[in-house]
Amino acid sequence: MKPSKSKRRRNSSHQQQEHKSQRNETSELKQDKGWTEEVKQSTHHHGAESRLFPGNTAIWMTLLVTLVTLVLRVRYVRQERTWWILHPDEIYQSLEVAFSELHGYGHRTYEFLAPSTRSDNLSLYQQRAQQLGMYALRSPLFPRFYTAIGWMAQWVGCTCTPYLVWRTAHVVVSSMLPLAVHVFAAAVFRSRDVGAVAAILVASSVHLGVLGAHTLVHSLLAPVIFAALAVFVSLLNHPQTNQGNQDALDTGQSQQDNAHRSKVEPTSAAKTHTCLHCSPKPRPSPKRKEEKLHISYHQGMDDVCPASVFSVLSRFVNFIKKQVMVLNVLEVVPQFGILIPTFAVSDERTSEIARIDATNSSLPERNVLSSSSSTRRASSIDVTSSNASKNDPQNASHFGRMDDMMTNGRTVVSDREVSPAHTSKKKSRESKESRVSTLKSSACGFALALCCYIRPDGVLLMLLFLFPYIPQLVLLVLHERKTLFSLFMGGCFGILLGIFDDFYFYGVGLISPYNWFRFNVMSSVTSQFFGAEPSLMYLHDFVLKNEGMRILLFVNFAVIVLHWVKQSKPHEKDSFRSVLKLLTTVLVLFGVYSLQPHKELRFIHHVMVFYFALSAANIVSIAAAQKNVFGKIFSTFLTFTLLLTFAYSQWKDWPIPQNDSFKTWVYNPALDNYDVNRCVTFIASQTDVRGVFSDKNLHSIGGFTFLRHNVPVLTLTFAGYVEYGMSSRVEVFSSNWLGTQKNISLLTTDTISNFFSARNKQYLVRHLINRDEYNYLVMDAKTEFLKVGYQEMSTCGEVKVVKRIGSDAEEKRLREIIPHLKLTAEVAVLEKEARELYAFGLKDLAASRYGEAQRLKRLQG
Numbered sequence: 001m002k003p004s005k006s007k008r009r010r011n012s013s014h015q016q017q018e019h020k021s022q023r024n025e026t027s028e029l030k031q032d033k034g035w036t037e038e039v040k041q042s043t044h045h046h047g048a049e050s051r052l053f054p055g056n057t058a059i060w061m062t063l064l065v066t067l068v069t070l071v072l073r074v075r076y077v078r079q080e081r082t083w084w085i086l087h088p089d090e091i092y093q094s095l096e097v098a099f100s101e102l103h104g105y106g107h108r109t110y111e112f113l114a115p116s117t118r119s120d121n122l123s124l125y126q127q128r129a130q131q132l133g134m135y136a137l138r139s140p141l142f143p144r145f146y147t148a149i150g151w152m153a154q155w156v157g158c159t160c161t162p163y164l165v166w167r168t169a170h171v172v173v174s175s176m177l178p179l180a181v182h183v184f185a186a187a188v189f190r191s192r193d194v195g196a197v198a199a200i201l202v203a204s205s206v207h208l209g210v211l212g213a214h215t216l217v218h219s220l221l222a223p224v225i226f227a228a229l230a231v232f233v234s235l236l237n238h239p240q241t242n243q244g245n246q247d248a249l250d251t252g253q254s255q256q257d258n259a260h261r262s263k264v265e266p267t268s269a270a271k272t273h274t275c276l277h278c279s280p281k282p283r284p285s286p287k288r289k290e291e292k293l294h295i296s297y298h299q300g301m302d303d304v305c306p307a308s309v310f311s312v313l314s315r316f317v318n319f320i321k322k323q324v325m326v327l328n329v330l331e332v333v334p335q336f337g338i339l340i341p342t343f344a345v346s347d348e349r350t351s352e353i354a355r356i357d358a359t360n361s362s363l364p365e366r367n368v369l370s371s372s373s374s375t376r377r378a379s380s381i382d383v384t385s386s387n388a389s390k391n392d393p394q395n396a397s398h399f400g401r402m403d404d405m406m407t408n409g410r411t412v413v414s415d416r417e418v419s420p421a422h423t424s425k426k427k428s429r430e431s432k433e434s435r436v437s438t439l440k441s442s443a444c445g446f447a448l449a450l451c452c453y454i455r456p457d458g459v460l461l462m463l464l465f466l467f468p469y470i471p472q473l474v475l476l477v478l479h480e481r482k483t484l485f486s487l488f489m490g491g492c493f494g495i496l497l498g499i500f501d502d503f504y505f506y507g508v509g510l511i512s513p514y515n516w517f518r519f520n521v522m523s524s525v526t527s528q529f530f531g532a533e534p535s536l537m538y539l540h541d542f543v544l545k546n547e548g549m550r551i552l553l554f555v556n557f558a559v560i561v562l563h564w565v566k567q568s569k570p571h572e573k574d575s576f577r578s579v580l581k582l583l584t585t586v587l588v589l590f591g592v593y594s595l596q597p598h599k600e601l602r603f604i605h606h607v608m609v610f611y612f613a614l615s616a617a618n619i620v621s622i623a624a625a626q627k628n629v630f631g632k633i634f635s636t637f638l639t640f641t642l643l644l645t646f647a648y649s650q651w652k653d654w655p656i657p658q659n660d661s662f663k664t665w666v667y668n669p670a671l672d673n674y675d676v677n678r679c680v681t682f683i684a685s686q687t688d689v690r691g692v693f694s695d696k697n698l699h700s701i702g703g704f705t706f707l708r709h710n711v712p713v714l715t716l717t718f719a720g721y722v723e724y725g726m727s728s729r730v731e732v733f734s735s736n737w738l739g740t741q742k743n744i745s746l747l748t749t750d751t752i753s754n755f756f757s758a759r760n761k762q763y764l765v766r767h768l769i770n771r772d773e774y775n776y777l778v779m780d781a782k783t784e785f786l787k788v789g790y791q792e793m794s795t796c797g798e799v800k801v802v803k804r805i806g807s808d809a810e811e812k813r814l815r816e817i818i819p820h821l822k823l824t825a826e827v828a829v830l831e832k833e834a835r836e837l838y839a840f841g842l843k844d845l846a847a848s849r850y851g852e853a854q855r856l857k858r859l860q861g
Contacts, residue, residue: 051193052623052639058192062182062199069203070175073213077167080681084674086214087602087667088699093138094215095166096703098146100744101734102154102162105710107703107747111137114506114732123841125750132525137516139454139498140505142217145169147736161681163705166215173220174212177609178203180223183230185613187237189578191620197643198616201552202609204647206654207542210665211605218605221451225458226609228447229465231440235483236472438486445490453498456513461606464588468581507733527597537599538590542608548649551642552615559618579621582614600667619643673700675797679778682794682801684708688775693768695779696799698722710745712753714767714774719836721764725753754845755836760825769814775804789814827857 053061076082085091092109100106115135116122122130129135149169150162158165178199186195202208212219452458466473476484502512520526534540543553560583563576589607593599619639626635655662666673676696683689684707694701694715701707701715714723724747735741756764765786768774776793779785781800789810794801830853837846 052620052636053193053196058182058196061196062179065199065203066176066179069178070172073171073175073209074168077171077213078164080678081674082213083163083677083681083702084662084666085677085700085702086210086665087216087600089217090215091703091705094143094217095146095163095705097140097143098150098166099162099703099705100746101143101147101736102150103704103708103710104742105704105729105745105747109749110134112140112143113748114508115510117508121841123750124839126841129750132523133515133519135515136502136506136510136512137519139502139512141450141498141501142220142454144501145220146215161684162708163702166705167213170215170220171213173223176223177208177212177219177226180226180230181609181613184226184233185616187230187233188582188613189617189620190237191617193620193623194613194617197619197639198613200643201612201616201646204548204643204650205608205612206650207545207601207608208605208612209650210655211602216602216605217455218602221455221458222606222609224447225451225461225606228444228451229462231444232448232466232487233469235441235444235480235487236469236476434482437483441483441486442490442493445487445492446494447490449491449494450498453495453513456516457603458606460592461589465582465585465610468584504735504737530598532597533599535594538594538601538604541601542604543611546649546653548646551646551649552612555622555642556615556618559621563621579614579617582610582617586610586614668697668699673702675799676700676778677702677706678796679794679799679801680706682796683776683778686776690775691771691773693774693777695777695783704747712773713747714754716758719755720758720833721756722752723754723756723767724751728753750840752840752842754842755833755840757825757829757833759829760833762821763825766818766821769818772804772806772811775806777802777804786814786817788817825856827853827860830856 051058092107093111096106097108097112100108110129113135116126116130146166146169149166153160153162153165181202182192182195182199184195185198186192189195208219212222448458448462452462498513499511503509506512542549544550560579563579586607589604589610593604593607596603619642623635623639626638629635630638653661655665662674673696676694677700680692680694680701683692689709689711691712691714692707692709694713696716698715698717704710707713712723712725714721716722726745728747728751729745730748730751732744732746733741734744754767756767768777769786769789777785777790778799778801781795781798785802790802790804792800793803830849834846834850834853837843837849
């Protein structure tokens with residue numbers, strides 16, 4: 001039966017109305033999408049304009065700075081004229097240990113010697129060293145790095161000198177410090193601008209450049225430490241542990257940019273906020289779009305619902321967050337109809353809203369505060385009204401109308417309406433993120449623990465840095481058990497690896513960091529052995545070193561004073577709070593190291609990095625202030641002028657061997673180690689070396705790493721001339737992780753063959769003539785040695801190399817000289833030599849030297 005005309009007319013009219021409604025909805029969605037795109041473009045444009053390095057320029061700038069630093073340092077260390085020794089530890093606590101492991105002979109100081117297992121037959125000096133705990137003070141993990149590099153160089157057939165290979169490998173690692181500092185500063189201050197400026201300052205610093213170009217433990221560990229600290233800080237800054245500002249690292253925005261972005265792009269929950277007692281506010285007209293973009297987050301909320309309870313509750317919750325209180329349950333009075341946004345605003349994908357029944361007298365059936373530790377997303381309130389909708393159809397329709405009103409006609413999809421495929425994909429993504437997070441936290445704990453084991457004073461550095469983060473650490477313990485467990489297990493594995501390697505290297509059960517702490521901190525002998533420096537040495541030699549450093553000091557002081565004086569905006573206060581945290585760490589560390597009697601610039605290597613990160617934050621703050629006054633172009637010009645001025649001042653102070661400027665950096669300027677090492681390198685290239693005499697200090701020679709000949713050595717020390725013959729070598733059994741086992745012949749400081757006072761050179765010359773194995777001599781170029789039997793081979797600056805000719809005729813002439821040598825030593829000098837020989841355990845030589853002293857005394861008497 002056909003429908004009537006009136007019925008067909010009604011159906012057609014109904015279809016037309018449906019099509020019209022669909023067209024209107026489509027048009028409205030397009031308008032909404034267009035307006036959203038305009039907001040995003042405007043926001044992105046403003047964020048780019050407000051930053052010193054727009055877009056990804058900060059990252060590219062840091063990568064460029066790191067690459068330039070790497071190229072310049074590698075080129076620098078490959079030049080032989082730069083082979084001067086900053087401190088003996090760069091040889092004897094790293095390269096020399098690796099050389100002995102690879103070649104089976106070398107020189108080891110007491111820091112890498114195992115404790116003596118026998119109490120008898122020890123010399124007085126050896127007994128003294130055992131009593132003071134002068135043994136096994138360093139972890140062998142540090143020289144293991146160079147051992148691995150040397151083994152790989154041998155495996156690929158590299159013919160370069162070991163020193164060049166090791167120093168090149170060292171600068172490759174140390175040149176990564178600008179990149180690590182960028183990540184660290186960006187995590188601490190949540191600004192890639194600060195990270196880029198910090199990378200420029202670190203790469204330009206002459207202090208960090210000189211320390212990074214030498215094989216010192218501080219510069220090798222620094223990139224690892226600051227990269228690990230960046231991961232640690234990012235864990236602490238997650239919404240679960242830091243309910244303050246959102247992390248800007250993913251978007252590249254500074255905290256100032258975050259504040260502006262929150263005005264423009266509130267969270268999805270904030271966008272859908274409304275109240276039961278007021279109608280939704282219409283979308284702003286195009287004329288007011290730009291004006292709307294500059295309304296702050298809380299102002300936007302008050303405009304939407306001026307008298308709502310949400311405004312008060314939001315401020316109260318923010319106060320609780322800032323006080324770092326744990327928010328487990330949130331109870332809301334059921335008479336009020338409100339929407340509560342998600343606590344985290346860092347990820348819009350997880351933004352949800354909580355619907356609370358405003359009419360039903362009972363609260364909803366489910367009221368759960370969920371917390372996902374696997375993805376570390378912020379807590380959200382998921383409250384449903386299934387009970388009310390089931391029991392009361394009117395209530396259900398009311399909730400439907402209320403949903404439409406709250407979402408302004410948009411559809412809000414709950415978790416129950418998500419498809420199984422979407423849920424499975426979400427779980428898979430969360431599982432992957434959880435595994436990555438666990439791996440990062442484990443690696444962070446492992447790296448920090450291992451670095452502290454290698455260099456125990458790093459514990460103080462990390463404790464003082466993390467002390468201002470105690471509230472976040474408490475929340476990490478309470479909420480992020482899985483992350484905390486990963487950190488703990490990684491740290492335990494790092495410490496166990498260090499303990500195992502100590503046992504493997506020294507052959508006895510000990511913990512080298514404990515030995516280091518007992519000798520360097522608990523005892524007072526370090527100042528007696530190494531001397532004491534002025535209390536303000538670090539201030540004079542680092543903070544006030546040159547014009548660039550003084551400019552940084554002025555910038556830091558000015559910014560901090562201005563922040564204290566003027567009324568700062570909320571986001572500026574948050575940024576200044578991060579500055580105060582790092583400033584406190586820097587000041588306390590400077591104070592602690594300044595109170596130590598023995599001071600060296602290498603000790604405050606990591607404090608320097610903290611100082612440059614702090615300076616970078618203050619420079620970016622000044623750039624933002626200048627932009628408001630002078631405009632972006634002029635402020636950017638001033639900022640880069642400041643950075644270029646700093647870089648030029650650092651380059652001007654770079655040490656150069658040709659003009660002896662490097663002598664202001666070396667441990668002892670009187671050692672002349674640059675010329676000495678050039679002479680030793682010349683001797684290393686000879687094939688007939690049987691023994692070496694050096695009129696220069698033992699600490700100015702680059703050890704067997706430079707000499708590369710397993711021969712006896714007679715050299716000057718602080719006490720006098722000491723002979724380290726082959727009979728005085730100590731045999732040590734060594735086995736590496738590759739399974740190779742060998743006996744190593746070691747030259748040790750406490751085991752010698754003979755001793756001569758510096759005032760008894762006639763006896764020394766007689767000894768050199770009688771011992772023909774010392775066929776190469778290193779001495780001052782101005783020194784007039786014997787005119788027969790020796791010839792000059794090479795001159796390097798103020799030092800020369802003399803070779804024993806060795807022909808029969810020349811040897812005969814040398815033996816004829818011995819009776820004519822005037823042995824004019826004083827009795828007191830001979831008696832001193834006898835006492836030294838006895839202290840070294842050479843009782844026969846001591847008796848002979850004492851007998852000569854008595855005969856001379858009778859002749860003079």
